[in-house]
Amino acid sequence: MTIDLNKRQSGVLLHITSLPGPHGMGDFGPEAYHFVDWLQSSGQAIWQWLPSTPIGPGESPYQGVSAFAGSQWMVALEPLVAKGWLAQPVTPAGGFDAADVDFAQVLPWREQQLRAAAAGFFAQAPAQERAAYELWCESQKDWLPDYALFMAIRSPRNGQPWWEWPRDLAAREPQALATARAQYADEVAFWQFVQWCFDVQVGALKAYANERGVHIMGDLPIFVAHDSADCWARPDLYELDEQFRTTVVAGVPPDALSATGQRWGNPLYRWDKMAHEHFAWWTARVKRMLSSADVFRIDHFRGFAAYYEIPGDSPDATRGQWKTGPGKALFDAIAKSLGELPIVAEDLGFITPDVHELRDALDYPGMKILQFGFGGDGGHEFLPHNWPRAAVAYTGTHDNDTVRGWWDHASAHERAYVGSYLACGDHDIHWAMIRACANSVANLSVYPMQDVLGLGSAHRMNVPGVLGGNWGWRFTWDQVGAEPGRVLGLIAATSGRAPIALAKLPE
Template identity: 85%
Template sequence: MKIDLHKRQSGVLLHITSLPGPHGAGDFGPQAYRFVDWLQSAGQSIWQWLPSTPIGPGESPYQGVSAFAGSPWMVALEPLVEQGWLDAPALPGEGFDDRRVDYARVRPWRERQLRAAAAGFFAKAQPQDRQAFDGWCASQRDWLEDYALFMAISSSLNGEPWWAWPRDLAAREPRALVAARAQYADEVAFWQFVQWCFDVQAGALKAYANERGVHIMGDLPIFVAHDSADCWARPDLYELDEHFQPTVVAGVPPDAMATTGQRWGNPLYRWDKMAHEHFAWWTARVRRMLSSADVFRIDHFRGFAAYYEIPADSPDATRGIWKTGPGKALFDAIARSLGELPIVAEDLGFITPDVHELRDALNYPGMKILQFGFGGDGSHEFLPHNWPRAAVAYTGTHDNDTVRGWWNQASAHERALAAAYLQCGDDDLHWAMIRACANSVANVAVYPLQDVLGLDSAHRMNVPGTLGGNWEWRFTWDMVGAEAGRQLGVISAASGRAPIALARLPG
């Protein structure tokens, strides 16, 4: 479904794993469809997700083991039961937490269910299902075969990173790969089955949303993890040495928030090599993203203008240097293959003029975060009267505290300016923030569900730079009630972002 980012519209940010459901984490099951219905009833036309690729260290969706695969833990079990491939799963005796994802318990339990479903599929699937599976595997061969083999080898070696595998496998010697595919054929088939289920379910959910006027906004991280199928499959595309170790890594320099900067540790791309191949890897990656999303936010957009290069032996980010990124040539190459790209540029953080020049040359909207606007005076770029139309306005993002949590910890100056600007107090702060975004000239406005519900810091999704306790938040329908959707619909209709009928205005 084509999206017009120049049209006034709004949506809600909620990751798939935050949905309700009985199986320990949100997924593509019935509750996802119920949430689409809720969005439609509230006049929202965008549902924004975090990255839906497999999670990595710290359960982060921004450190995945594949840039192309989908998260196995988002595969809903109900459709597998309906197909007859899986018996109705028995929950652990004490069940799962409905407010938090306990990954240590949920992931092994869900993997057991997926393995049982795969066994059921390969034992008794109907011919048309086997034909659909085989056809899908053939259509995704370019990334699927390497990913499935990577997962199979990794599982057999207890999760050892790929550079620690036997040298012939780490170096992808052809004879070793042929032997591995034969040795791990059943395990490869399992991971292919899981990815097929992900694609079928994600596609069905997207189609359901689109039929109801709701677009899916995905999220594409700029970098990939070192221990990933992508690095293993094409080590020549990354700055690695002869032992497959990064020579330089990604991050950002020291600033007021982090005195030694942030050393993310992702290997950096060999942009010269990618350019020589006409950015084919990136084109394939964006094509894959657009199979499950109508539009996507591209993370750390500034890294395409210039990126921060940190020596791999540096324990922090104090020794890095700025290097020129691929710039407009990258996106022009992708667009030549795929057409106009529905991209939102995450242009936050340390931003220099070249980043804005690249964003504007590509005609991508940037991001404006209302929470950031109250630290100075009325000239602050993040106050709504200073926003351009070509922007996506947020009360906050997944990396921010909730609006309520921010207010509770804000400085006296921030609270005073916010109260004066928004004409609000403790009780109606979240609606005042949402209303300010909705009434702004920004073409698109997006609100985390936590802000729509007026929840405090206990419901925060992520605290950057910390491990543990992140990416776990879930909501329950009793937290939503009837009023949140009604009020959101009224604000959206009154601000020209939803049909006026939703406002239920008298007369």
């Protein structure tokens, strides 16, 4: 479904795993369809997700083992039961936590169910379904075989990083790969089956949403994890030494928030090598993203103008240097192959004029975070009266506190400024900030579900720089009730982001 980024629209930021459901975490099951219906009834045209690729250390969706695969944990079990491949799952005694994902409990249980479903499929699926599976595998041959083999080799090694595998496997010697494919044939088939299920389910959900006027906004991290199928499959595209270890890594320099900066540890791209190949890897990655999303936010957009390079042996980000990124040439090459790109540029953090110049040259909307606007005076770039139309307005993002939590911890200056600017207080701060985003000139406005529900700090999704305890938040329909959807619909209608009839105003 084509999205017009110049049309006034609004939506909600809610990761798939935050949905309700009986199986320990949100997925592409019935609750996802119910949420689409709720968005439609509330006048919302966008459902924004975090990355739907596999999660990595600390359960982060920004450190996954593949830039192309889908998260196996988002595969719903109900369709697998309906197909007859999986018996009705029996949840652990006491069930799962409805308010938070207990990853240590949920992930092994869900993998057990997926393995049972795969066994059922390969044992009894009719010829038509097997043919559909084989056809899909063939259509994904540019990334799927490497990913499935990577996971198959990795699984029995308890997560041992690939550069510590036997040298012939780490170096992808043809005979070693052939032997591994034969040795792990069943495991390879399992991981391919799960990816097929992911694609079938995400495609069905996207089609359902699009039929109801709801666009899916995905999220594409700029970097990939070192311990990933992507790095293993094409080590020549990354700054690695002969032992496949990182020579330099990604991060951001010290600032007011961190005296030592942030050392993310992702390997940096060999942009010269990628340019020599006309950015084919990036084109394939964006094409894959657009199979499950109508538009996507591209994370750390500033890294395409210039990125911060940290020596691989540095324990923090105090030693580093800025290097020139690929710039417009990258996106021109992708667009030449795929056409106009529906991209939102995450242009937050340490931003220099070259980042805005690149964003504007590509005609991508940037991001405006309302929470950031109240620490100074009326000239602050994150106050609505200073926003451009080509922007996506947010009350906050997954990395921020909720509006309610932010308000509770705000300085006296910020609270006084907000109270005057938005004419609000303790009882309605979340609606006041949502209304300010909706009434702004920004073409798109998006609100985290936690802000729609007026929830406090205990419900935030992520605390940057803190490993563990993140990414697990879930909501229940009991928390929602009728009022949030009604008010959201009223705001969308009166701000020109949904048909005015939705507001049910007197004639």
